[in-house]
Amino acid sequence: MDTVNSTETEKKMMERLQKLMEITESHICLHCLGRRFADSMEGPGNLLRGMKLKEEFSLSPESPCAVCGDIFERIDDAVEAARSRIDALDLEYSSILVGTRLPDDLVEGDEQINRKLGIQAECIKKELNREIGKRLAGELGCRADFQNPDLVVMVDFRTGLKVWIQINPIFIEGRYRKLVRGIPQTKWPCRRCRGRGCEACNHTGKMYSTSVEELVSEPVLEASRGRDTRFHGSGREDVDVRMLGRGRPFVLEILEPRTRNLDLEALEDEINRRAAGMVEVSGLKFSSRNRKVEIKNTSRERYKVYRALVELEGPVGEDDLMKLETLKVINQRTPLRVSHRRADKVRKRRVLDIKWNLKGEGCLELIIKGEGGLYIKELISGDHGRTSPSVSSVLGVAARCTALDVLEVGDPP
């Protein structure tokens, strides 16, 4: 035998072969045979190993296979079923991954034989997945991808033959600018009816007529022919706060897209055309699940620059304003306005820089660079003593933020 070099190996193989034929009473297919000699014979593939063994040792294995019940003969049917299912869905894809479901006793029986032989061999599921995947990818003209496939094809052999297709999401990242006040970042269901539609929400089911999420996702959903989208921002601004400058990073996840090869430049134009004056996106590019997590979780690490208009309840002079320089480390107890949904605790957040411009009697413009997580409205008002020190406390007059813009969301260090 050309693939066996030493007589010692050959002896071991003979013993294994003999035992295997005994256990199965010679009822074994060439796949289930070859799979148990991958450690001592060259392939490619278990079927070829099985064929070589059969020839070399003049075996006459019988059907049906005691291990798999001749399941490998059903590959044609499985490939055909998967192909017609995929064709019917009218999908765009370039890679697939095949998974199979097998009866438990079949998988267990396969492992038990390996234990009796005292060997480690590939499990039957792995071989079936690979064989079906190879065949199906060939017929569909796409790649088999084990890491990040566009489609996952599940073939269930347990009762009859069932096939279902999982269409994996695509991710698009970019930055958005929100040019107007009064729209939330994400779709906000009506508090009273929780989205079903009622008098209070004008039967829209929403608190606000639109959102950054809706303005961005609708054109994307149309182009991708997806089922739904999920919007993931790197933090969020309040409804009444504009997001200017370079914008805020976000990732849009598109669930079950039927078109994947999107022209992102055209899509960017289309979003900006439809949302003109309200929302603007830039730098759209294909992204990943890892980036989604990264972008969501790095908001705290990103410094922010704000412009705030402040109404003061008493007069202050330029000398008083110098005291704003003392705002460095701020003890901030969870603001009253969010205390119903955030844990009540005191956080230390730093003001990294503060500049001011007295606009007139009782009106101040502030440019504040702050650590991620610093609440600006409360930094200004003091939030009834919950934020200390504050603009109000150092100036000695009541102060209120009347308009707020985010000018920059920094990159994480």
Ligand SMILES: [Zn+2]
């Ligand atoms: Zn078999």
Ligand SMILES: [Zn+2]
């Ligand atoms: Zn409602």
